[in-house]
Amino acid sequence: MFRAGVKAELGDAVEVVGEADEASAAAELIAERLPDVVLLDVHLPGGGGLAVLRGVHPAHPEVQFLALSVSDAPEDVIQVIRAGARGYVTKTISGPELLQAVYRVAAGDAVFSPRLAGFVLDAFAQGGDPLPDRGLDPELDQLSPREREVLRLIARGYTYKEVARHLTISAKTVESHVSSVLRKLQLSTRHQLTRWATDRRLV
Amino acid sequence: MARAIGVDATWVRIGAVLLAIASGVMVLVYAVAWLLIPMEGVESSVYTRAVHDRQGIRVVAAVLVPTLVLVQLITSSLHVAFIGYLGWPTLLAVGVVVLIWRNADASERAFIDHDVVPMLGAQSGGRGRRWLMVRVGIGVVVGAAGIALLVAGHTTLAALRPVGGAVLVVGAAVIIFGPWWLSLVRDLIAERQARALAEERAQMAAHVHDSVLQTLALIQRSVDDPQHVVRLARAQERELRAWLFEGRPPGAIADDAATFAEGIGVLQRQVEADHHIAVQVVVVGDCGLDDATRALLDAAREATVNAAKWSGADQVSLYAEVEPDAARVYVRDRGLGFDPEAVPEGRQGIAQSIRARVTRVGGRAVIHSAPGEGAEVQLSVPRRAQLP
Numbered sequence: 001m002f003r004a005g006v007k008a009e010l011g012d013a014v015e016v017v018g019e020a021d022e023a024s025a026a027a028e029l030i031a032e033r034l035p036d037v038v039l040l041d042v043h044l045p046g047g048g049g050l051a052v053l054r055g056v057h058p059a060h061p062e063v064q065f066l067a068l069s070v071s072d073a074p075e076d077v078i079q080v081i082r083a084g085a086r087g088y089v090t091k092t093i094s095g096p097e098l099l100q101a102v103y104r105v106a107a108g109d110a111v112f113s114p115r116l117a118g119f120v121l122d123a124f125a126q127g128g129d130p131l132p133d134r135g136l137d138p139e140l141d142q143l144s145p146r147e148r149e150v151l152r153l154i155a156r157g158y159t160y161k162e163v164a165r166h167l168t169i170s171a172k173t174v175e176s177h178v179s180s181v182l183r184k185l186q187l188s189t190r191h192q193l194t195r196w197a198t199d200r201r202l203v
Numbered sequence: 204m205a206r207a208i209g210v211d212a213t214w215v216r217i218g219a220v221l222l223a224i225a226s227g228v229m230v231l232v233y234a235v236a237w238l239l240i241p242m243e244g245v246e247s248s249v250y251t252r253a254v255h256d257r258q259g260i261r262v263v264a265a266v267l268v269p270t271l272v273l274v275q276l277i278t279s280s281l282h283v284a285f286i287g288y289l290g291w292p293t294l295l296a297v298g299v300v301v302l303i304w305r306n307a308d309a310s311e312r313a314f315i316d317h318d319v320v321p322m323l324g325a326q327s328g329g330r331g332r333r334w335l336m337v338r339v340g341i342g343v344v345v346g347a348a349g350i351a352l353l354v355a356g357h358t359t360l361a362a363l364r365p366v367g368g369a370v371l372v373v374g375a376a377v378i379i380f381g382p383w384w385l386s387l388v389r390d391l392i393a394e395r396q397a398r399a400l401a402e403e404r405a406q407m408a409a410h411v412h413d414s415v416l417q418t419l420a421l422i423q424r425s426v427d428d429p430q431h432v433v434r435l436a437r438a439q440e441r442e443l444r445a446w447l448f449e450g451r452p453p454g455a456i457a458d459d460a461a462t463f464a465e466g467i468g469v470l471q472r473q474v475e476a477d478h479h480i481a482v483q484v485v486v487v488g489d490c491g492l493d494d495a496t497r498a499l500l501d502a503a504r505e506a507t508v509n510a511a512k513w514s515g516a517d518q519v520s521l522y523a524e525v526e527p528d529a530a531r532v533y534v535r536d537r538g539l540g541f542d543p544e545a546v547p548e549g550r551q552g553i554a555q556s557i558r559a560r561v562t563r564v565g566g567r568a569v570i571h572s573a574p575g576e577g578a579e580v581q582l583s584v585p586r587r588a589q590l591p
Contacts, residue, residue, distance in 0.1 A: 070444075092440075114520065118485035121524070155485045156533045156579075157520030 006039065006068075009095035014102060023047040027055040034063060036106045040085065042069035042076045050083055057084035066105045077116055078123070082186050087111025109175045110182040117155040120185060121148070143181065150177045338378055346375030411446055415439060430479045437475055463530060464489040466500045467523050470507065478511035481518045488525030495564040495584040496530055502560040502568065506534040506580040509553050514538025514578060529566075529583050537577040557582070 349371025
């Protein structure tokens with residue numbers, strides 16, 4: 001029922017090359033048809049979106065995944081991003097915004113909902129750790145001030161264009177900052193992030 | 204046996220039990236009957252099979268005879284001959300039981316496995332069996348000693364004998380059957396707990412389903428008022444989310460908050476319920492409630508309600524962050540916007556009120572807006588110390 005709604009929203013702007021309602025069927029179909037973007041429900045029966053990501057992403061990194069969910073729970077979001085999704089939106093998103101998100105993911109950029117930006121800021125909080133992290137890799141384990149700024153603006157509900165205008169940088173720069181944050185989220189072994197994950201029994 | 208006599212098995216069993224209580228002989232008779240009369244569907248009886256079990260007899264004899272001899276030697280040398288008298292029948296009984304075990308039919312063995320073995324607390328696996336052996340051994344020794352005390356005629360400790368004997372016999376029973384009984388009790392407790400938990404969960408689920416059904420019915424009836432429908436849907440969505448993903452039981456949504464983040468949540472719920480607007484909330488960090496943060500919450504609420512009433516937008520974004528030195532809230536809408544220079548009566552007054560709330564606790568309020576570009580209210584208050 002939801003899939004029909006999404007298809008209606010997207011209309012003719014995109015070509016739907018396949019759909020599935022179960023994890024293993026989805027993984028097979030994706031490997032076969034190799035679409036540009038996959039709209040992936042986090043709570044897909046048969047192992048969830050995570051199972052599909054783990055099955056397809058390593059073999060076909062060129063297929064981009066946009067995670068979709070009712071959930072909005074931090075566990076779901078972070079898990080799926082760390083498994084290789086390039087963006088996360090909730091199912092209450094409007095049609096035009098969903099289209100935007102699909103285009104952006106197809107172009108290789110990351111899509112951050114305000115809530116996801118909030119989670120990331122939380123997970124990479126500065127000065128919140130009672131024990132100093134040993135061997136913090138500044139590359140991966142900290143957000144640069146600029147990235148933090150961008151994330152804060154996104155969390156406040158700014159679109160990428162508005163962020164660019166506010167910080168007087170180009171939209172491209174905004175996108176590259178967001179992508180770099182995504183990479184950090186995926187690769188960071190930061191104590192906070194892993195402890196956060198183990199607290200919620202993700203690891 | 205009952206089939207052989209042609210009477211319902213249960214009746215025979217009951218009769219046997221009654222008779223056994225009256226006289227221990229009946230137990231013996233029952234056992235003998237079990238041995239001699241074949242179970243239904245089996246050709247030969249246990250007895251005939253046991254007697255013909257040459258190999259079994261050989262093994263048992265090989266073990267029993269030396270043991271008996273040894274026991275006799277020891278007891279006679281120690282002048283405790285009465286234990287020797289007990290020893291004979293005990294060891295004979297053990298030998299017979301072994302023979303029976305070897306020759307018991309599959310179903311009979313299953314009976315032994317199912318009912319007798321768990322009763323003695325034997326679990327599968329070597330370790331369990333070893334424990335069983337030890338416990339049975341200890342139990343038997345204690346029990347035998349007790350019986351001996353009860354029965355024997357030693358002159359010393361005459362008064363203590365009966366009591367001591369009884370205690371030892373009871374002790375033997377406890378040692379042998381204790382673990383079984385304990386596990387029974389434990390299982391009972393665990394099951395009761397699990398059931399209580401399941402009931403509670405089912406109750407909550409029923410409540411949730413109820414409220415969802417109600418909301419759906421209301422939505423169908425309010426078809427002519429789309430704003431109302433949206434409001435209903437959002438409220439229900441929130442309640443369901445809270446139950447599913449945060450484990451909060453429905454109906455437990457109190458309106459007093461203990462922390463800043465909870466306060467933001469309350470704000471969101473209340474504004475959405477009272478005004479025709481959706482409030483998107485993002486919170487980073489959390490802290491306790493003090494004067495400053497309470498003032499911040501009030502100012503944020505006013506700003507949000509303001510956006511709901513005047514901006515004409517159907518959504519307002521609220522971003523709250525708590526940093527070590529300050530707590531901040533940004534309230535943003537994409538509505539009509541206004542010119543801060545020009546002074547529309549209603550809004551200017553409210554802007555002053557918002558500003559006053561935060562400046563009173565040492566904070567700041569900045570309002571950005573332009574016609575056609577919505578508005579943003581930036582509020583911040585300082586935090587006193589590193590309160591968790």
